[in-house]
Amino acid sequence: MNKSNKEFLDVVGRVHEIGKSWHANSLIEHARDNKPFIAKSLKDLPAPASAEKSKSAIVVSAGPSLHKFDVLQTLKAREYQGSIVAVDGSMIKCLKNGIIPDYVLTLDPHPTRIVRWFGDHDFEKHSEEDDYFSRQDLDIEFRNDTIRENLRNIELVNKYASQIKLIICTSAPQNVRARALEAGFDCYWWNPIVDDPSQPGSMTRELFSINNLRCMNTGGTVGTAAWVFANSILKVENIGITGMDLGYHRETPIENTQTFYELNAMCDTKEQLQAMFPSFVYPSTGVTYYTDPTYYWYRNNLLGLLKQATSNTVNCSEAGILFGDGVDCMPLTQFLENYCDG
Numbered sequence: 041m042n043k044s045n046k047e048f049l050d051v052v053g054r055v056h057e058i059g060k061s062w063h064a065n066s067l068i069e070h071a072r073d074n075k076p077f078i079a080k081s082l083k084d085l086p087a088p089a090s091a092e093k094s095k096s097a098i099v100v101s102a103g104p105s106l107h108k109f110d111v112l113q114t115l116k117a118r119e120y121q122g123s124i125v126a127v128d129g130s131m132i133k134c135l136k137n138g139i140i141p142d143y144v145l146t147l148d149p150h151p152t153r154i155v156r157w158f159g160d161h162d163f164e165k166h167s168e169e170d171d172y173f174s175r176q177d178l179d180i181e182f183r184n185d186t187i188r189e190n191l192r193n194i195e196l197v198n199k200y201a202s203q204i205k206l207i208i209c210t211s212a213p214q215n216v217r218a219r220a221l222e223a224g225f226d227c228y229w230w231n232p233i234v235d236d237p238s239q240p241g242s243m244t245r246e247l248f249s250i251n252n253l254r255c256m257n258t259g260g261t262v263g264t265a266a267w268v269f270a271n272s273i274l275k276v277e278n279i280g281i282t283g284m285d286l287g288y289h290r291e292t293p294i295e296n297t298q299t300f301y302e303l304n305a306m307c308d309t310k311e312q313l314q315a316m317f318p319s320f321v322y323p324s325t326g327v328t329y330y331t332d333p334t335y336y337w338y339r340n341n342l343l344g345l346l347k348q349a350t351s352n353t354v355n356c357s358e359a360g361i362l363f364g365d366g367v368d369c370m371p372l373t374q375f376l377e378n379y380c381d382g
Contacts, residue, residue, distance in 0.1 A: 048315050048333060051306070055337040059260065060234060063211070064243060066149040067234065071210040071250045074217055078210075078229045082254045082273055085205070085228050088123055093142065096122035096278040096380045097270040098356075098372075100141065101263035102129035103285030104292075105359035111282045111372060112137035118376055125270045127262045128157040130283060131204075135196045140203050144225075145269060147232065147262040149211040158219040159194030163187070201225045207269055209258075210251060231255040232265075259341035260334075267342070271351045278379040279353045282372060285360030286339045287320065287331035299334050320361045324369055331361050343367065352379070 088094045098115060100106065115124070116138055126134050126141035128148075134141050148154045152166040160166060163186070201223035208220060208227050220227055231253045237244040244255055256272070258265040263284050270279050294300055294317055307313040319330045331339070339361055346353055347366055355362050356372040363369055370378075 045315070045318075047312060048318060048336075051303075051316065051333040052337050052340075055334050056260070060243070063149055066151070066213070067211050067232070067243065068246060068250075070149055070213055071231070071247050073214060074210050074212060074229070075251050077217060077221065078251060078253070080227065081229050082207070082256070085207075085273065088142075088274060088276065090121070092121040092380075093123040094274075094276055096280070097125050097274060097276040098122060098280045098282060099263070099266045099270055099284070100124060100126040100130045100134060101266065101281065101283035101285075101357075102127055102133075103263075103283040103357065103360060104289050105285050105357045106130060106133065106283030108289075109358060109372075111356075112139055114372055114376075115139060118373075118380075120376065120380065122380055123270070123274060123276060125266050125274075127266050128154060129262070131157060132159075132193050132196060135200055140200050143205045143207055143266075143269065143274075145207045145209075145262050145266045146212055146216060147209045147258055147265050149213055151213045151215070154213065155215040155219055156190075158216060158223065159197045160190060160215070160219075161194070162215070163190040197223050209265075210247065210253065229253055233257045257345065259338060259345055261338045264338060264342045264345065267353070268345065271349050271353065276351055278375075279349075279351045280356045280372060280375040280379070281353065281362070282356050284342075284355065284357045284362050285329065286335045286342075287329040287361045288317075289359070290319075290328055290330065297332055299332050303332065322359060322361075323363055325358065327359065329360050335361070354379075 112134060124139060124141040125143045128144060128146040131141060131144045146154065204225055206220055206225035206227045208229055210229055210231050231247040233255045234243045236242060248255060257268050267279065267281060270276055288297055303316045304313055317330045317332055319328050321328050342362065343364055354368045354370055354375050356370060356375045358371055
């Protein structure tokens with residue numbers, strides 16, 4: 041292992057503790073704030089509404105491949121009848137493409153960013169001095185006219201929320217909870233597994249003590265949480281994962297990546313910074329993508345969870361870095377033909 045690889049893996053090894061430390065106070069605070077609003081939990085969730093919805097599910101994550109490969113138009117054209125499990129960041133794109141997700145997962149406790157996915161009444165205020173979305177936004181319509189598109193998003197969510205089961209984590213900030221209740225989602229609450237609950241001082245155990253809600257593994261990201269939900273809660277037979285790139289297309293400048301500022305701050309040289317963004321070749325296409333320590337950590341977590349899967353899971357993203365031993369990869373059209381059609 042060369043020095044640059046070791047430095048990268050050292051950062052990967054610290055991602056969990058960095059994230060836990062960063063979110064520790066907000067996770068507990070949000071769980072306490074949300075407790076009075078909890079009416080239903082995962083134990084109250086009804087079974088999928090049809091045999092088709094029990095047979096298969098498509099997890100719609102929000103990576104670049106979701107936009108580049110017309111995933112949602114493919115599902116629409118094929119009149120897909122299985123369960124659609126979307127993450128919060130892909131929900132509005134689903135609605136704009138005429139697809140109403142059966143379930144939407146939300147996880148991130150960020151106090152100003154996540155509410156954007158539900159239509160943000162305070163969008164302009166929350167965008168001040170925060171270029172998180174402007175650096176990496178994949179929604180071109182939103183980028184070109186943010187104010188008008190945000191209002192459109194509010195209207196879309198208000199129109200369809202009552203038809204969607206929101207699988208809402210107790211980590212949700214107040215503004216996400218308020219939008220969910222205002223819009224009329226059918227909400228089912230849960231706790232994230234943050235650490236080993238058998239260990240002294242476990243945050244997971246503290247969260248459970250606040251509300252006695254079921255705890256669910258997330259792998260650190262809402263996309264993995266959506267897969268865990270489809271596999272462990274819905275228990276569908278076949279799961280197709282889409283939009284789960286866990287990395288970046290080569291034309292994306294590293295300055296536009298999610299954790300650029302943090303990585304730039306910890307690196308002393310340009311060479312050290314470049315080492316934080318290793319490349320991978322997607323095996324079935326030969327196309328190169330790159331990642332960062334956080335996404336690589338998410339990848340390792342999901343690969344480990346996939347080994348324990350009870351459902352047959354296939355990565356249909358056709359891009360990114362989610363491949364390796366035990367991971368079946370195929371185009372979405374092939375997944376639909378093999379496991380869903382007929």
